[in-house]
Amino acid sequence: MSDLKNRAVRLEATNHDGSLLGKTVSSTKFASGKNSGFAFADILFAIDLGNEIVLGDAFPDWRGNLYDIQMIPDLSTFVEWKPGLDSVIGDYWLKDGTPVPICPRNLVRKLVARLAVLGYTATVAVEIEATLFEESVQEARKLGYRDLTPLGGGTGATxxxxxxxxxxxxxxxxxGRLxxxxxxxExxxxxxxxxxxxxxxxxTDPITLADSWARTRQxxxxxxxEQDHTVTFMAKPTAGYGQGxxxxxSLQSDGxxxxxxxxxxxPLMRHAVGGLLATMAGNTSLALPQITSYxxxxxxxxPPTVVSWGENNKTAAVRAITGHPKYSRLEYRLPGADVNPYLALAGVLAGVLAGVEREIEPPGQVTDMAWCLPDSAGVPRIPDTMSKAAAALGADPLLRxxxxxxxxxxxxxxxxxEWMEFHTKGGDPFAELSQWESTRYFEFP
Known part of the structure; x- marks a missing residue:
């Protein structure tokens, strides 16, 4: 940890929606609380992206009380962010010393520990997509995040x-900043x-990846x-291509x-695939968190559109890369760019654990194009609305x-x-992309 003298420290953690939240404290304040933690009002889990209080959720203790929870820094994440400012990522804990059960980072910790009991460690990587625009964020706000000028030219390519x-x-x-x-x-x-x-x-390991992912977006x-441009991780910022x-x-033991x-x-890979497919409908709610995600x-x-897998098949939801002792792995292609990094990994690890512990065999793999498969193919569609996905998660005993x-x-x-806010505050389900979505999601998470 670097010298704290004459330095401020930014405390960082995501909420459920994946926004990087925190507060900046003096070096003296940080030194006094780096082990015991810092108070955050647990209402941070009860405010939506429109800054409204969410009613009807199942995290009950804050109702009417606005209890403090403790954000305890993970000192292994301490870095000098820029001259004069350090930053550190932490987890949320209750005052009785137990983890907040809806803390995204703690969920990943819990699943990594369960995997370790089986003798395995997970190695994970991510491909982050984002779209850049010439306009500054102030200009983008004035334009309602619409009709912006793509940075680098107006044509798409790969x-x-x-x-x-x-x-x-x-x-x-x-x-260079990274x-x-x-x-x-890479x-x-x-x-x-x-x-x-x-x-x-x-x-790398799941916690390190999620931390790096959240910080990379920041x-x-x-x-x-700084360059008077703007960037968005919105799942579909224009009526054109989306982003994932x-x-x-992969899973390792004994190196x-x-x-x-x-x-x-x-066999272990097959069981992991089986678990990922068995939980995919419910996991869709985590992988595609917002209205625009769908x-x-x-x-x-x-993006994948059916619950499917295949060896080296990029049209399937789970692509199996095989044949190499180092690079054999599964590519989970469902999450949108707007996903909470920690919840994305928690959902995938939960599916893998379910498959491995229960030795779930996957259905037959898709050997042709997985898009536009007819109903007669017997391959279920991925839930294509927020409400369908939420219902699937609520009914999934494995993910529970x-x-x-x-x-x-x-x-x-x-x-x-979120579904109710969209349908009662100006969202248009029949538009390719509504103004309500642009306003709500362009800058968040």
Whole structure:
């Protein structure tokens, strides 16, 4: 940990919606509370993205009392964010010393520990997609986040090196900032939509990945602000292409990748696939958290649309990469760019654990294109609305076991509230993208 003299410290943690929340304290204040924690009002779990109090959720203790919970810093995450400011990520704890059951980071911790009991560690990586615009965030707000100018040119492409210097300058500044913070990255590239980029974070343990993912989004925002541009992780910021956050996962024991087998998926990989597919309908609510998330689910445009898996099949929801002792892994292609990093990983780890502990065998893999499969194929569609996905999560006994009833009930209630806000405050379900969605989601999470 760096010298705290004459330095402020920013305390960081996400809420359920994936927004990075926190407060900045003096070095003296941080020194006094770095072990015991810092008080946060638990109402932070009861405010929606429109700053309204959410009614009807299942996290009951705050009702009428606004109790404090403790944010206890994880000192292993302490970094110098910039001259004069350090930052540290933490978890939320109740005053009796137990973890807040709906704290996203604590959920991941719980599942990592359960995996360790089986003798496994998970290695995960993520592909972060975002869209960049020429306008500053102040200009974007005045325009209602509509009709913005894509940074780097108005045409979409993939892997092209023809982006203009402003787009390249932005990405180089982002990875330069990541380097200074010690956040590892693997690659960045132009993506399919105009102004869109993909930034890949390399394989690591789930907590480190989620922390790096949350901080990378913050870095990308801050660099955009500094360059008078704007960036969004909204699942579909325009009527064109959407954007996702593919997760890659493997399980190890004794330093060996247990997803590898000479002749294709190992039995452990097959069971992990079985669990991921068995929980996919319910997990959709976590992977696609907002109204706009479901506008991505269009055949032929990239995201999966059916509960499916296949070896090296990028049209399936779970892609199995096989045949290599190091790189054999599963790619979970469902999450949108707007997902909470911690909840995305919690849902995937829960599905994998369910499959491994119960030795769930997956259905037959899809060997052709998974998009536009007829009903006669017997492959179920992924829930395509927020209400369908929330109902599936509420009814999923496996996810209830691994994530906990209190979290599941809380999350389902929060999504029903979000659905009600959309349908009563100006959202248009028949629009390709409504103004209500742009206003609510463009800057968040």
């Amino acid at each position: 892997y092209h090196l023809a982006r203009s210097k402003d787009w390249v300058d932005y990405m180089e500044a982002v990875v 380097d200074r913070l010690g956040i590892a990255w 690659a960045w590239t132009d993506e399919a939509a105009a102004g869109q980029t993909e930034l890949n974070l390399p394989p 870095v990308m925002r801050e660099v955009a602000f 956050a593919h997760l890659n996962l 060996v990748n247990r997803f590898f087998a000479e002749d294709g998926p190992s 506008r991505r689910l269009v055949d032929f445009t990239g 076991e691994y994530l906990g009833d209190e979290f599941v009930d809380f999350w389902v209630a929060s999504r029903r509230w």
